[in-house]
Amino acid sequence: MHTSWLTAEQYAVLSSQPQAAFISPLPAFDCLSIDGVDNRKYLQGQTTCDVNSLTDSTFLHGAHCDAKGKMWSQFYLLADAEKLIAIAFRDEMAASYAQWKKFGVFSKVSFEPGQSHFAVFGISGDGAGQLVQQLGFNPDNSNLTPGQLYRQNAYTLLVLAPDHFLLLTSLDAGKALMQQSLPFAAPTAWLAQHIKHGFSYLEQALIGELVPQMLNLQALNAISFTKGCYMGQETVARLKYRGGNKRAAYILSAQTDELPVAGSAIEIQLGENWRRTGQVVNAANINNQLWLIAVLPNDTTAADTLRLSSDSAPLLHIEPLPYLLN
Known part of the structure; x- marks a missing residue:
């Protein structure tokens, strides 16, 4: 700190x-x-x-x-x-x-x-x-x-x-x-x-790794699609108008004493196996209640079984976003 x-x-x-x-x-x-x-x-x-x-x-x-x-x-x-x-x-x-x-x-x-x-x-x-x-x-x-x-x-x-x-x-x-x-x-x-509240910030491990839509910035009025040219605008606009972005930020929670660092892997259960599906952006743990904001495929639903990739591998629950994605 x-x-x-x-x-x-x-x-x-x-x-x-x-x-x-x-x-x-x-x-x-x-x-x-x-x-x-x-x-x-x-x-x-x-x-x-x-x-x-x-x-x-x-x-x-x-x-x-x-x-x-x-x-x-x-x-x-x-x-x-x-x-x-x-x-x-x-x-x-x-x-x-x-x-x-x-x-x-x-x-x-x-x-x-x-x-x-x-x-x-x-x-x-x-x-x-x-x-x-x-x-x-x-x-x-x-x-x-x-x-x-x-x-x-x-x-x-x-x-x-x-x-x-x-x-x-x-x-x-x-x-x-x-x-x-x-x-x-x-x-x-x-x-x-x-x-x-569905907000995030970038820690060192994720700087230069994510496009704005992966952190829902289009839903947070942090992207203007009418202002004209700026650094990276071609990619950001293409993701909006051609639908190329396949990831979004999700709020997740778990009962655990763990506090994962930015970039830690999140896994999804596929039959008997687990596969990496996303990563932690920010985390806070208060009295063994873990809160995460994480980047996952944007077709992830509450029906999917997710866990933190760690020794204790706690199950993660998807919480509702307080805003609509678009």
Whole structure:
């Protein structure tokens, strides 16, 4: 765990089993500031989202692909005055930063890692809307629309789902927030909720391995099919219009004490035998309840018998996605 701004003492007391709404420090999520007069134009040609549609009250979920359509990262992008700020898991943020910086020399654009400037938190759980209000935000709880962004002093709130949020703060404000009497929880608690909402991020083992549709990004409004050319667009568009994609992200659960790493194999039973059918993307285990988001063939159904490829080989159950695939 990358804990540059979170002390060991603070981390040690975080609950892994919150009973209601909670806020989790997410020190493994990094930020990148993108500045310069060409910053929007440059990212428009690099990402799956329509950067030109970004406003002061919205953010974008998007992906950054290589020329073959395989993802370096998926991220959340917002505007901060003339700058753009991308938020992503540290592994994928580092991968995209290296690529953007390499090719950015041909544009009027600059990049600054945000570890020394920002802190990232996650908010989720039953009553998360009320916790958001406790932090000083006043959104209408009946209209917490995914993609909306709210600002309150040094806080910026990103609505991922009506009860699931990211909170970006200045580093000083984040440290001060940790001193308040709030229902703090471990990052694992937020990750479990992230998985239950059908979201994911890329850990090192899967960077450059998956196309956006394999993680359901078309269903999460993270791909624009009307914006024009961008890196990897030919592959991403072909999968939509020619139906070439045969895999999707599934939510799986199991009763086990295991915590598989990204890329771990998932097997399907075929008669008396088992065959590899997919792989783990993200995993969280809380009190022996395992939650996974995994890439499987998109014709996998609840009637299929799945297991984790491991010594104990626990059976996996398919959970419903909270959104429709298209």
